[in-house]
Amino acid sequence: NAGVTQTPKFRILKIGQSMTLQCAQDMNHNYMYWYRQDPGMGLKLIYYSVGAGITDKGEVPNGYNVSRSTTEDFPLRLELAAPSQTSVYFCASRREGGATNEKLFFGSGTQLSVL
Amino acid sequence: AQTVTQSQPEMSVQEAETVTLSCTYDTSESDYYLFWYKQPPSRQMILVIRQEAYKQQNATENRFSVNFQKAAKSFSLKISDSQLGDAAMYFCAYRSDTNAGKSTFGDGTTLTVKP
Numbered sequence: 001n002a003g004v005t006q007t008p009k010f011r012i013l014k015i016g017q018s019m020t021l022q023c024a025q026d027m028n029h030n031y032m033y034w035y036r037q038d039p040g041m042g043l044k045l046i047y048y049s050v051g052a053g054i055t056d057k058g059e060v061p062n063g064y065n066v067s068r069s070t071t072e073d074f075p076l077r078l079e080l081a082a083p084s085q086t087s088v089y090f091c092a093s094r095r096e097g098g099a100t101n102e103k104l105f106f107g108s109g110t111q112l113s114v115l
Numbered sequence: 116a117q118t119v120t121q122s123q124p125e126m127s128v129q130e131a132e133t134v135t136l137s138c139t140y141d142t143s144e145s146d147y148y149l150f151w152y153k154q155p156p157s158r159q160m161i162l163v164i165r166q167e168a169y170k171q172q173n174a175t176e177n178r179f180s181v182n183f184q185k186a187a188k189s190f191s192l193k194i195s196d197s198q199l200g201d202a203a204m205y206f207c208a209y210r211s212d213t214n215a216g217k218s219t220f221g222d223g224t225t226l227t228v229k230p
Binding site: 031033035040041042043044045048050056058088090092094103104106108109 | 119121124150158159160162165206215216217218219220221222223
């Protein structure tokens with residue numbers, strides 16, 4: 001059971017470049033989330049999804065986009081990368097229904113630097 | 116919107132002693148869930164303990180326990196018999212019972228364990 005898989009683990013971008021951070025989960029979780037963690041700070045919600053075809057903005061969505069064409073995959077797209085997007089990005093998922101205190105399952109994170 | 120405040124950016128404890136990490140939150144909801152996550156240098160997010168707001172009894176998990184004061188909106192984490200492996204950043208998180216169950220994180224407390 002792989003859980004939540006994020007790729008790549010590290011990436012350096014030049015200002016203005018674009019890239020997609022991949023996230024996949026094999027637990028059939030409906031709920032998926034993208035967070036960013038700036039140095040010494042907590043996690044801020046970028047985007048989330050409650051199921052295939054349904055996405056919504058979190059606290060800090062500017063400069064990002066997402067799609068959810070399948071239950072398993074939830075890619076995060078960065079368009080026109082800026083230094084302010086230098087951060088660690090975490091994808092997370094959780095089960096819908098059942099015990100609603102289900103924990104979040106996190107990927108191992110993507111360290112992104114924009115220079 | 117909910118907010119989570121961790122007022123101690125850094126804490127230290129002697130090995131085998133007890134330490135308490137503070138967390139307060141602000142919400143107008145009556146049903147919600149609270150979590151403590153541990154993030155070691157590996158960056159992986161690890162669930163330490165969770166508490167349902169409707170439960171009066173404080174949650175415990177081995178050496179970890181919480182002091183949940185719903186009226187005061189306080190949720191502190193007590194680590195007993197501290198071990199070197201407890202050294203990490205600890206995040207307090209609030210999860211709504213509605214609104215896609217989005218989680219809000221505090222900025223974290225870095226715990227150092229001295230041998």
